Amino acid sequence: MKLNERIKQARVSATVRLSQIARDLSTQGRDIVDLSEGESDFDTPAHVIEAAHAAMLRGETRYTAVSGTPALKAAVASKFERDNCLRFTPEQIVVGSGAKQIIFNALFCTLERGDEVIIPAPYWVSYPDIVTIAGGTPVIPSCPAGTGFKLTPNRLAAAISGRTKWLILNSPGNPSGAVYSARELGNLADVLRRHTDVHVLMDDIYEHIVFDAAAFATMADVAPDLAGRVLTVNGVSKAYAMTGWRIGYAGGPVWLAEAMTKLQGQSTTNPCSISQEAARAALEGPQDFLEDWRAAYPRQRDLMQDRLRIIPGLTVSRVDGAFYLFVGCADLMGTLTPDGRTLATDQDLAAYLIEEAGVVSVPGSEFGHAPYLRLCFAKSDAELEDACTRIASACDRLTGIGGEQGKRP
Numbered sequence: 356m357k358l359n360e361r362i363k364q365a366r367v368s369a370t371v372r373l374s375q376i377a378r379d380l381s382t383q384g385r386d387i388v389d390l391s392e393g394e395s396d397f398d399t400p401a402h403v404i405e406a407a408h409a410a411m412l413r414g415e416t417r418y419t420a421v422s423g424t425p426a427l428k429a430a431v432a433s434k435f436e437r438d439n440c441l442r443f444t445p446e447q448i449v450v451g452s453g454a455k456q457i458i459f460n461a462l463f464c465t466l467e468r469g470d471e472v473i474i475p476a477p478y479w480v481s482y483p484d485i486v487t488i489a490g491g492t493p494v495i496p497s498c499p500a501g502t503g504f505k506l507t508p509n510r511l512a513a514a515i516s517g518r519t520k521w522l523i524l525n526s527p528g529n530p531s532g533a534v535y536s537a538r539e540l541g542n543l544a545d546v547l548r549r550h551t552d553v554h555v556l557m558d559d560i561y562e563h564i565v566f567d568a569a570a571f572a573t574m575a576d577v578a579p580d581l582a583g584r585v586l587t588v589n590g591v592s593k594a595y596a597m598t599g600w601r602i603g604y605a606g607g608p609v610w611l612a613e614a615m616t617k618l619q620g621q622s623t624t625n626p627c628s629i630s631q632e633a634a635r636a637a638l639e640g641p642q643d644f645l646e647d648w649r650a651a652y653p654r655q656r657d658l659m660q661d662r663l664r665i666i667p668g669l670t671v672s673r674v675d676g677a678f679y680l681f682v683g684c685a686d687l688m689g690t691l692t693p694d695g696r697t698l699a700t701d702q703d704l705a706a707y708l709i710e711e712a713g714v715v716s717v718p719g720s721e722f723g724h725a726p727y728l729r730l731c732f733a734k735s736d737a738e739l740e741d742a743c744t745r746i747a748s749a750c751d752r753l754t755g756i757g758g759e760q761g762k763r764p
């Protein structure tokens with residue numbers, strides 16, 4: 356039996372692979388600081404765990420409605436109205452086993468071979484592979500640091516063709532931390548109004564993790580006239596430190612929600628009944644602790660940013676949201692490791708940092724933007740300090756930084 360071309364072309368998720376390498380090395384006794392993960396180090400709130408426990412004791416351990424329990428869908432509808440001024444009926448809402456499954460289902464239901472999906476780079480690792488598995492073609496406009504890692508109306512217009520089915524937008528963005536303002540989304544909406552067949556998959560999973568003066572905005576709210584072709588995706592993973600519970604959800608047009616439900620009914624059936632009750636408690640319960648969490652992130656970001664900025668060869672850009680630093684390392688390309696190997700790519704640098712410093716990061720090339728490293732800063736101060744000291748000392752052992760011959764003074 357041969358594997359099909361779509362799965363052969365898809366890559367193993369880099370973040371999943373690197374997190375596994377970190378776990379394996381730790382198990383072997385290596386002293387590892389894992390900054391490759393896409394999750395915060397807060398614990399799932401106690402009231403959420405208690406709600407899951409109570410649900411089990413009540414016997415809510417059976418199949419549920421495929422697209423989510425009525426109670427969770429009501430909580431999702433209230434959340435959309437409370438936080439995003441979006442109104443959805445239960446028929447417009449689908450709950451899945453994580454936002455990843457929601458995105459997969461939406462693309463799988465809608466793409467025919469050759470249909471194009473615009474994915475601005477740097478992008479979340481999984482988007483292009485999900486598009487490929489679904490039979491579509493990723494179209495990847497580059498959005499460099501000069502554009503704040505954001506898609507501009509001109510680049511969007513240039514990327515649209517007669518085959519474009521979807522534009523995927525992610526704000527706050529993984530890996531860049533870029534946050535689209537309402538005005539920037541409005542400018543993209545102006546382009547989309549001229550292309551009535553293009554739909555928008557708006558990935559809001561980092562909605563609650565925005566800092567400083569940045570304000571979260573989402574397309575269906577900014578451009579209500581486009582709402583009929585926007586799927587607004589979100590989940591509890593990042594906001595409530597619930598990555599392991601696997602609950603994501605979306606609101607969008609009924610025809611799409613129905614198709615996604617049909618697909619889910621023939622694949623995973625319903626998301627875990629216990630996790631659904633936990634997600635309901637997260638969405639309906641107190642939200643004030645999110646403020647405390649939100650206050651912690653910029654402090655962690657500043658700690659790491661300040662320590663990395665002084666390392667020769669690394670460039671640290673501004674981060675307005677999510678919990679990653681996206682660090683440029685162009686000046687380290689071409690340098691030599693102590694054992695004489697050349698660091699030609701960000702993959703080489705990431706491998707060197709694992710070997711030499713025990714620090715696991717994700718190379719920017721995995722996000723379609725090289726040479727960069729993505730480092731998660733949702734860690735304790737001690738871990739961040741430790742990681743920065745290790746990175747500094749590993750970089751200090753490189754020779755030829757910035758084209759210099761020999762070691763820096």
Ligand code: PLP
Binds near residue numbers: 393454479592
């Ligand atoms: N979207 C983005 C941008 C992400 O970074 C992630 C997870 O890392 C997801 C979606 C998937 O989240 P979930 O845990 O809900 O599947």
